[in-house]
Amino acid sequence: MNISSVPSHRLGESLVRVLDKNGNPVADKELVLNQKSHEFLFGSGAFAFLEFEGMKADPDRLEKWLAMFNYGTLPFYWGRYEPEEGHPHYDQLMTAAKKLRANNVTPKGHPLCWHTVCADWLMKYPDEIIMDKQLERINREVTAFKGVIDFWDVINEVVIMPIFDKYDNAVTRLCKRYGQVGLVKEVFAAARAANPEGTFLINDFNVSPKYEKLIEDCLEAGVEFSAIGIQSHQHQGYWGTEKLYDVLKRFGRFGLPIHFTENTLVSGSLIPEYIEDLNDWQVEEWPTTPEGEERQAREWEEMYKILFADPNVKAVTGWDFADGAWLGAPSGLVTKDNRIKPAYTKLHNLIKGEWWTEGEVIRTNSDGIVNIKGAKGTYEIEGCQGVITLGDKPSEVTVTL
Structure with missing residues (x-):
């Protein structure tokens, strides 16, 4: 996604906490973010x-x-x-x-x-x-x-x-x-x-x-x-x-x-x-x-x-x-x-290109948290359970690796 090409009112963000199956933060790890739908x-x-x-x-x-x-x-x-x-x-x-x-x-x-x-x-x-x-x-x-x-x-x-x-x-x-x-x-x-x-x-x-x-x-x-x-x-x-x-x-x-x-x-x-x-x-x-x-x-x-x-x-x-x-x-x-x-x-280059996130590499911090920003809609992190929704207000979401 080219964030600069997306009007600001079409953007949402979420603070995502990534935990392992035991409930521990997944720190300093590269993950892949994919958009699932547009709002x-x-x-x-x-x-x-x-x-x-x-x-x-x-x-x-x-x-x-x-x-x-x-x-x-x-x-x-x-x-x-x-x-x-x-x-x-x-x-x-x-x-x-x-x-x-x-x-x-x-x-x-x-x-x-x-x-x-x-x-x-x-x-x-x-x-x-x-x-x-x-x-x-x-x-x-x-x-x-x-x-x-x-x-x-x-x-x-x-x-x-x-x-x-x-x-x-x-x-x-x-x-x-x-x-x-x-x-x-x-x-x-x-x-x-x-x-x-x-x-x-x-x-x-x-x-x-x-x-x-x-x-x-x-x-x-x-x-x-x-x-x-x-x-x-x-x-x-x-x-x-x-x-x-x-x-x-x-x-x-x-x-x-x-x-x-x-x-x-x-x-x-x-x-x-x-x-x-x-x-x-x-x-x-x-x-x-x-x-x-x-x-x-x-x-x-x-x-x-x-x-x-x-x-x-x-x-x-x-x-x-x-x-x-x-x-x-x-x-x-x-x-x-x-x-x-x-x-x-x-x-297609707009809807599923400039205004779409596919295969974006993200990294959690030392607390297992990563901030995600993109076009309003739903997202998933590869290998994780849980849907991330970017809407009008910033959200906080927990997903499990």
Whole structure:
């Protein structure tokens, strides 16, 4: 680890006492320190962990994914999760979530309430029944996955929700009927009632003052957000430092954790500026290019460093791990055939390089004590029993050789 490259607020320290099996101090001994996890949530879409109808996950792709990330987003789009009322794809999502957990990855469910990819079968019901079913859906998922998935995007893209007119849907109806704040308050109350210890986010791509006003109004109404979710699908070009710092300042004023929940940078041509809705960009092929891959790597590295340096940011999730996902874009860190792109290497060098401790030689003093400093997370000393956690406050830990 390069301590100087880690922002001070990301560092923790611990005074570690090393004892032998008889309880005596292990004095003046060289030992090896290895980091086991980051406290910061470095994430990616984890859709590749799903297995549906005989389709198996790609082991090579999963290996590359797990070598980088400790946070994965799983899809709970209502229309796909429960295409037929009363028959959700519970088993497939639970299997994927448990697989992530088994690999020390924190899974997140996305989303519990959204007007897009909504369940069409809801449309046969009046608004009051739709609301009941929406709240029941939240209670069902949050309760059923409690202890496996405790992070949720509760509601998605509320800013545009009441004026969304691409097609009629049940959730836009709810938003018009009960209002933005009224709907947000109801869905968050349902999520918290189902899992009081859960982490629950509001999430939006609209980072204009409209989103700030919505958050203000919700907070005044007593809504408890665990974190503010920010999307940055940059298919039309990198935001750049000025916009990143502006967004961080404006949403940082709420004093809440910020999660950059969905982030996309492409390694091919950009969507033209005149396209207002990215979903309208439909092309047969969207290839990655060598020049685009170098650009994508530079942009990802800069963005990661800026977000990691901001104390309010607690999580960053790249949306597409592999090319060819949403919109068919070359937006992944690996290509369709799992070739590692320069952006993967850049980020890996940060997450598991500059900001990571591996094989660091440490030495106890005459009392068997060694002071450890590094990125917040968990650590182990080779040959010793006991986990060392570096957090917000200095700790004192005893391990046994």
